[in-house]
Amino acid sequence: MTEFTIIALLAVAVFLLAGFTLLLFRGKRSSAPRARKGNRDREAIVREANRALSQNPKDAGALQTLADLYFTEQAWDKAYKTYAALVDICATNPDLDSHTINLRHGLCALELKQYEVAYKSLVFARSLNAEGFDLNYGLGVLEYRRKAYEKAVSLLRAAHEESPEHIGTTRYLAQALYKIKKYNDAIGLLRRLVDVQPDDKEALFVLGQAYFELGQEEQAARIFSHLRTDPAFGPRSALLAGTIRLKHKQYEKAQTDFELGLRHEQIHPDVAIELRYRLAGAYTKTQQLSKALGLLDQIQDARPAYKDVPQQIGRMRELASNKNLQTFLVAGSSEFVALCRKVTDNFFPQARVKVTDVSVTRNEYADILAEVETSSWVDLILFRYIRTTGQVGELALRDFHARLKDLKAGRGFCLTAGTFTDAATQFVEARLIDLIDKEQLVKILNRVA
The missing domain is CATH 1.25.40.10 (Tetratricopeptide repeat domain)
Structure with missing residues (x-):
């Protein structure tokens, strides 16, 4: 490439760069007037409308x-x-x-x-x-x-x-x-x-x-x-x-x-x-x-009649004063079953008791099957311990009765920290099932404490 060619190319490059710069400068200058024109147009429109x-x-x-x-x-x-x-x-x-x-x-x-x-x-x-x-x-x-x-x-x-x-x-x-x-x-x-x-x-x-x-x-x-x-x-x-x-x-x-x-x-x-x-x-x-x-x-204090709070407070205070009742209602399964076995062993004074089966259903109740021998009789007895302070109804007793028949037990005792409905009480009248409500249960729990 000759020296003349190189000089020519450089001249062209300088010319193009200068042209681009000039266009850019003009563009920047022209944008401001357009913005000002837009503002003037808006102001004119508003002024004319208000007039x-x-x-x-x-x-x-x-x-x-x-x-x-x-x-x-x-x-x-x-x-x-x-x-x-x-x-x-x-x-x-x-x-x-x-x-x-x-x-x-x-x-x-x-x-x-x-x-x-x-x-x-x-x-x-x-x-x-x-x-x-x-x-x-x-x-x-x-x-x-x-x-x-x-x-x-x-x-x-x-x-x-x-x-x-x-x-x-x-x-x-x-x-x-x-x-x-x-x-x-x-x-x-x-x-x-x-x-x-x-x-x-x-x-x-x-x-x-x-x-x-x-x-x-x-x-x-x-x-x-x-x-x-x-x-x-x-x-x-x-x-x-x-x-x-x-x-x-x-x-x-x-x-x-x-x-x-x-x-x-x-x-x-x-x-x-x-x-x-x-x-x-x-x-x-x-x-x-x-x-x-x-x-x-x-x-x-905030809402005296909120849900069952008054009843729960009474229940809490009772539980706090009775360790066995507390265990019966709210303790873990192992503690609950241990207490139920203790009650079973001491349910009949001076009796010989042999527990043959223990089952717990959803931590809601426990069934304990025991061979009981006293000086006057021997029998296979099923104990059901229900963990509730509410009412136990007829359906629960029908289930217990069916379980009694399946195990061929001669007699049954159903114990709860609540009460039994009238229908439940009527259901057991002609059957070998005894109902133990809260009042009787507390006496038993105090006896085995």
Whole structure:
């Protein structure tokens, strides 16, 4: 390549670079005038419209111009007032688009949280034309707020079909579906919503509730456990997580859930009361009676007639004063069975007792089969120990009688810390079954203490 060629190429490069710089500079200079021109145009439009309105406050064209401008700029308060003026003259001016004016008036009112006005305008707009995403979404939100969930679902479904990616529509539709107990449909939308917005705690909480209602408690517990520390949804999530674990007899985990729920500073009074009530139940199951009694006393101070709290307080105090009764009702299976065997061994004074079979059903009752020999008789006897302070009915006695026949026992004793219904008492009248209620049981427990 010659020296002349190199110089020529360099000259061309310098020329092109200079041209590009000049164009860029001109472009930057020209953008500012365009922006200023846009501002001047807007100011001129507003000035001209206001001039027309000063001469005629009901000038439809000027009102329409300002209303549309404010609506586009999302200046909701100004747009709302201007569309309100247009709504007033729609009936006398056939040239105005009554549907659009009422629609936008309603949407502005919705943004300003004037829900009754918004509802009236949107319903009227829909009477003129039922189509359109904005109309169906806005009216769907309002029907949801009015607790008309079936109507909300219909409207929000139409909006969702038109704009399936719209987050607000998905959220309200999912919650409306949950409210009308269409849990599977709600779950599909809620999962999609949580995937897009992982920090949407409300959607996550409703998803947990939907799983809970469908009996999918493992998924529900996982969600509620995750939300336990959230300031808004933590107390209710802790309550539901603990309730699930209490049901599955995971008493220590349930205690942790309820305790976490009560640590929140902002708790709805109803939720706080229920957290204490269920925590007291969990403490009772793990024989922490003093803690349970303290919580029940707090509940009674706040709401004296809450559920069965007065009865539970009496029961707690009785259990605290009677170790054997406490073991009978709330101790673990091994301690309960050991106490039942002790009662069986001492049930008949000076008798020789040989236990041949022990079975426990769901930690609710224990059956002990024993050969009993006294100086005057020998028999095979079945003892059933029922762990309840409530009533034992006829069905339980029929089951006990069938068990007696299966084991070919000559006699049966049914013991409970509660009472027996009249039907249960009548059932055993002609059968070799003796009923031992709480009053008699306490005497027996005191005797073997």
